[in-house]
Amino acid sequence: MKLFKFISIIFAIAIIGCQQPKKELILQDNEVGLIGYGSLTSIESMEETLGRKYEGYFDVVELKDYKRNWKVFMPNRNDMYDPYFTIRNGDTVYPKNILYLNIDSFPNSSLNGCLFVIKKSELSEFDKREWIYRRVEVTKNIDGLNIINGKVFAYTALDEFKASNPIDSNLFAVRKTYLDIVDTAFKHLSPEYKNRFFKTTEPYAKNLVIDDIALEK
Template sequence: MKSIQSIIIILLTVLLFSCNKTQNNTTITIEDGKIGIIGYESLMSKTSIERTLKRTYQDSVYHVYLKDYNREWNWHTSMKNSSAEWFCLRGNDTLPFNNIRALNIMAAENKKINCMLFFVTPEELVQLDKREFGYERIDVTDKVEELSFKGGSVFVYKAKQDHTYDYQEENTSVLHQSYIDLVTNACDSIGKEFRDEFEASTLPYNKEVVVSSLIHKNKE
């Protein structure tokens, strides 16, 4: 009897681990003429992607984890060469600033971030490249934790070196509340668990750099 029980336990153990392995290593065949795009900030929003693509998105969407990356609010673009002078409101003060900040990813071994995976055509990818100013598109086909792919590649946008913020200039940068709201609303539209994972896998920002209003005037 013990021998039969032992065999049953072994078989159940093998089946259990086989199921987990299959679930965690699902292979997706990327349709010919399609490219995978990982969204970890505003691109997490299906609505936001549809505005850029100017169509209803009807392809598959996957909730995935991107391995070996942290999410940080350290993308930036300088306003110094703008045709206008930029100011922010802090309390009753109108103050100049040099940089606007947004989300980025940074290499971080053994870390992971929750994201959304979409599929677009090469022509639509050109539109996304234009939208993601200051970012470069990098191949992360082998960095998606649960999935493997055949027939195509998966990309993510990472800030270019000259658009990766130097925190030594902290007092010259601002993070606009409307951008924070855009990102967090995208998380909330997916679900509370997704939002909680977003917060846990994103380095916090300095609340002192957050502003709700921006003002500009043309340079003389």
């Protein structure tokens, strides 16, 4: 029995010794971290909102206790963006709602994403962009990374814009151009990232995809 306990202790010490120490990210007083898990994994998309070239911190991270899905919708006709339409059987069709990627709190689940660092003063521009979402702090949800002197945020759907089972093409659509943005971002990331993305994302109904065109107001 004593020998068994001794071996167990040695084994436990060996495991602890093999564990990799957490990486650290030290934020400046005027900085915050921002997790991109959909279109915001694209640096070009990030730069469009920032209005400047992004040359800051970038890392692929794992976000704990969240799951990714296609269950947030934006009304196609709104005051922020031009409405989208598609041509179907010669007719112009305006989808009622457009689906986008979302994350929801979900214990013991995780997903991959990209971590950027921006100025606190720039957060308001992302709040405007992500108006169907609310910004939540996820500083303690990043696996293997210790955030020092600051906070990290992500966006999750507001309750009024959540879709529980979006499969009706009369009510919802997925923009092909949005899929293209996400796919373009994959080209700057590893094949492992892409595989992990699909593994940790609830799929959308394929019948919802449209070749979209934006109508200029």
